[in-house]
Amino acid sequence: MIHPLIAELTEERHRQGLSLAEAAAAAGLTRMTIWRWENGVHVPGLLEASMYAAALGYTLTLAPTREVTRGTA
Numbered sequence: 001m002i003h004p005l006i007a008e009l010t011e012e013r014h015r016q017g018l019s020l021a022e023a024a025a026a027a028g029l030t031r032m033t034i035w036r037w038e039n040g041v042h043v044p045g046l047l048e049a050s051m052y053a054a055a056l057g058y059t060l061t062l063a064p065t066r067e068v069t070r071g072t073a
Contacts, residue, residue, distance in 0.1 A: 002040040005049060005060075010038045012056045027055035 002010075013023050020038075024031045028051055036042040037052075044052065050060045 002038065003043050005053075006037045006044065009049075009052055009056055009058065012058070016056065018056075023052070023055060027052045 013020075018026075020031045020034050024034050027034075029048060033042075033044075033048070034052065037044050046060075053060050
């Protein structure tokens with residue numbers, strides 16, 4: 001199964017007309033690494049996904065899905 005983040009980045013790579021090799025070089029990754037992600041063989045770690053996203057003009061952001069309350073303990 002392809003991770004939803006990678007599916008979005010794959011679409012963006014295609015929109016930009018970049019080959020796997022071009023996108024990989026821009027991200028500082030190997031072509032095979034990105035191929036494995038795009039074909040569901042592996043799921044990227046946060047650092048590598050962030051590098052790939054940045055190469056395509058994206059920024060990964062952590063945001064809560066609900067309000068987080070902090071305890072006082």
